[in-house]
Amino acid sequence: MPQIIPFGPQHPVLPEPIHLKLSVVDGIITEAVPAFGFVHRGLEKLADIRDFHQMIQVVERVCGICSMMHAMCYAQGIEEIMGVEVPPRARFLRVIWAELHRMHSHLLWLGLFADSFGFESLFMQIWRIREKVLDINEATTGNRIIVAVNVIGGVRTDLNQEQMRWILSELAEVEKEIRRLETTLMDDYTVKKRTVCKGVLTRSQAFELGLAGPTLRASDVAQDMRMLGYAAYNELDFEPVVEKDGDCYARCKVRFRETLQSIDIIRQAVSKIPEGELSAKVKCRPDGESVSRVEQPRGECFYYIKANGKKNLDRLRIRTPTFANVPAILAMLPGMWLSDVPVIVLSIDPCIACTER
Amino acid sequence: MKGEMISVSIDTVVGETAKIKVEGYRFVTMSCAELDQTMIDILYHFDKDLELKHLRLTVLRDTPVPSVSPVYFAAFLVENEIQDLFAVRFKGLAIDYERTLYLDEEVKVTPFCKYTVEKTGWGVGSKQ
Amino acid sequence: MFKRMITESRIKSPWLLHYDCGSCNGCDIEVLACLTPVYDIERFGIVNVGNPMHADILLVTGTVNHRNKKVLVNLYDQMPHPKVVVAIGSCGLSGGIFREAYNVVGGVDKVIPVDVYVPGCPAKPEAIIDGVVIGLQKFHEKM
Numbered sequence: 001m002p003q004i005i006p007f008g009p010q011h012p013v014l015p016e017p018i019h020l021k022l023s024v025v026d027g028i029i030t031e032a033v034p035a036f037g038f039v040h041r042g043l044e045k046l047a048d049i050r051d052f053h054q055m056i057q058v059v060e061r062v063c064g065i066c067s068m069m070h071a072m073c074y075a076q077g078i079e080e081i082m083g084v085e086v087p088p089r090a091r092f093l094r095v096i097w098a099e100l101h102r103m104h105s106h107l108l109w110l111g112l113f114a115d116s117f118g119f120e121s122l123f124m125q126i127w128r129i130r131e132k133v134l135d136i137n138e139a140t141t142g143n144r145i146i147v148a149v150n151v152i153g154g155v156r157t158d159l160n161q162e163q164m165r166w167i168l169s170e171l172a173e174v175e176k177e178i179r180r181l182e183t184t185l186m187d188d189y190t191v192k193k194r195t196v197c198k199g200v201l202t203r204s205q206a207f208e209l210g211l212a213g214p215t216l217r218a219s220d221v222a223q224d225m226r227m228l229g230y231a232a233y234n235e236l237d238f239e240p241v242v243e244k245d246g247d248c249y250a251r252c253k254v255r256f257r258e259t260l261q262s263i264d265i266i267r268q269a270v271s272k273i274p275e276g277e278l279s280a281k282v283k284c285r286p287d288g289e290s291v292s293r294v295e296q297p298r299g300e301c302f303y304y305i306k307a308n309g310k311k312n313l314d315r316l317r318i319r320t321p322t323f324a325n326v327p328a329i330l331a332m333l334p335g336m337w338l339s340d341v342p343v344i345v346l347s348i349d350p351c352i353a354c355t356e357r
Numbered sequence: 358m359k360g361e362m363i364s365v366s367i368d369t370v371v372g373e374t375a376k377i378k379v380e381g382y383r384f385v386t387m388s389c390a391e392l393d394q395t396m397i398d399i400l401y402h403f404d405k406d407l408e409l410k411h412l413r414l415t416v417l418r419d420t421p422v423p424s425v426s427p428v429y430f431a432a433f434l435v436e437n438e439i440q441d442l443f444a445v446r447f448k449g450l451a452i453d454y455e456r457t458l459y460l461d462e463e464v465k466v467t468p469f470c471k472y473t474v475e476k477t478g479w480g481v482g483s484k485q
Numbered sequence: 486m487f488k489r490m491i492t493e494s495r496i497k498s499p500w501l502l503h504y505d506c507g508s509c510n511g512c513d514i515e516v517l518a519c520l521t522p523v524y525d526i527e528r529f530g531i532v533n534v535g536n537p538m539h540a541d542i543l544l545v546t547g548t549v550n551h552r553n554k555k556v557l558v559n560l561y562d563q564m565p566h567p568k569v570v571v572a573i574g575s576c577g578l579s580g581g582i583f584r585e586a587y588n589v590v591g592g593v594d595k596v597i598p599v600d601v602y603v604p605g606c607p608a609k610p611e612a613i614i615d616g617v618v619i620g621l622q623k624f625h626e627k628m
């Protein structure tokens with residue numbers, strides 16, 4: 001007879017409420033069924049009361065961690081419908097802030113992941129480094145997390161030469177500190193013991209479940225929405241980070257390498273950024289349909305926008321990366337020990353606020 | 358809209374999806390939009406090497422739609438979501454939350470419909 | 486005497502419980518950031534716990550919706566007396582930007598009594614620490 005063990009919604013490892021009903025036989029999980037709805041707000045429906053410019057503030061609050069990318073994805077969708085050409089400087093600035101967001105999100109995750117297997121000092125160290133990235137956000141935009149730089153047609157704030165130099169010098173320090181943690185995070189015996197061969201997803205499994213982002217790339221599928229070349233990514237030089245094993249360790253490695261990759265992308269963007277306007281003029285109202293995709297820290301984010309020439313949008317549909325990654329939890333958990341649940345659940349980097357909106 | 362768009366009907370949607378799966382596409386998601394009081398649009402989005410492909414299914418709200426979750430397991434979540442928000446019934450769901458995925462039992466209305474649909478009468482018809 | 490000792494140590498070292506009701510994560514992450522070296526709320530003797538029965542202060546971020554209000558009330562009831570509730574972020578105060586959304590009941594004070602309100606979207610870690618310290622004074626008064 002399997003025992004039913006509830007996991008969540010309030011759980012010390014998870015910063016957010018997700019509820020899993022786990023059927024357990026002798027400490028081994030046989031089935032996992034998730035339950036949602038604890039953070040569902042229904043903000044897609046707010047498109048009925050807010051006009052399409054104001055919706056930027058709402059979509060920024062789909063998720064506080066990757067807020068800038070949500071706004072960027074939304075703005076790109078509207079710009080596509082209206083045929084607005086974003087000035088080159090704005091596109092580069094978007095890349096810079098997007099990569100800063102990716103860094104702080106990945107560092108956040110690396111910390112929480114360390115915490116999930118009980119390595120608290122590593123958690124503290126990583127979050128100490130992360131504060132530096134947040135300081136950059138605060139100094140350049142005025143807010144630590146929800147930076148609110150996007151408007152339809154471009155960006156709102158500029159960076160001057162001095163600020164960019166300062167960002168680079170801060171990032172050099174961040175890089176040094178991250179590299180110092182590399183041996184602990186990647187080679188430590190206890191870390192490996194808890195993560196290697198846990199929650200394995202093969203390449204075909206991952207593809208079939210429709211996963212996204214680092215979870216997919218850790219299973220050897222080189223899929224990165226940045227290769228679409230939105231914003232200024234087509235002018236920058238990078239490769240998707242791919243790992244072969246598909247276990248928790250591989251996912252950790254992907255995210256770790258992406259953090260360093262982000263630093264590199266920011267350096268390139270700063271060196272190539274052209275002078276010019278910050279935003280294009282936006283006249284009239286959107287009419288038509290579009291889909292827009294960006295690569296968020298957790299994977300591919302998908303916006304479907306339907307407008308009808310009025311000031312409110314007809315339909316705004318947001319599919320966030322965690323929504324795509326939830327089936328991975330269901331596929332990975334059966335057969336694992338109960339004590340591995342936090343590690344495996346966290347390995348997809350769940351963001352429940354995103355998932356339920 | 359970027360990507361190729363194919364129109365399907367209730368009878369062909371599962372078959373088309375299976376065909377797309379054989380072609381090696383990844384399931385991205387589904388979107389649902391209300392056209393008017395009775396008709397809704399369901400879009401299925403697929404992706405292969407960064408190329409999108411969409412299926413468009415336009416149905417009456419009261420007609421049960423066959424689920425594609427036997428083909429792509431990942432579809433069960435989004436189908437449950439549409440079931441919650443639009444009061445469309447999906448047949449053959451892999452995991453059926455019975456319209457309690459997001460909304461609690463005490464919430465009686467369907468938020469995304471421009472007119473109210475009571476929870477008790479769902480699947481049979483919709484009442485004002 | 487034993488009782489006095491417990492009372493005094495509860496004031497000196499309160500334990501806090503954090504629950505996220507429908508927050509967008511912004512405030513949530515800032516609460517966690519308070520625990521980490523740069524802000525380090527532990528220097529006030531504050532420890533973050535996972536069990537409501539051990540907690541003295543409840544930090545709530547985000548709006549209340551129909552499903553999580555039961556969880557919230559449940560957590561509140563399980564905490565021992567006296568208890569202090571700190572609502573964080575404009576969402577926790579009034580519903581914030583989401584107040585018109587269909588699944589949102591409103592601020593935390595619609596469901597449980599709130600002692601300290603910390604504004605901001607997201608609330609800054611400094612503000613959260615300030616709120617908790619004010620909460621401590623209230624806690625003292627309730628003793």
Ligand code: SF4
Nearest residue numbers: 509511574575576606
């Ligand atoms: S107050 Fe702002 S940052 Fe905090 S949970 Fe609400 S929307 Fe998010």
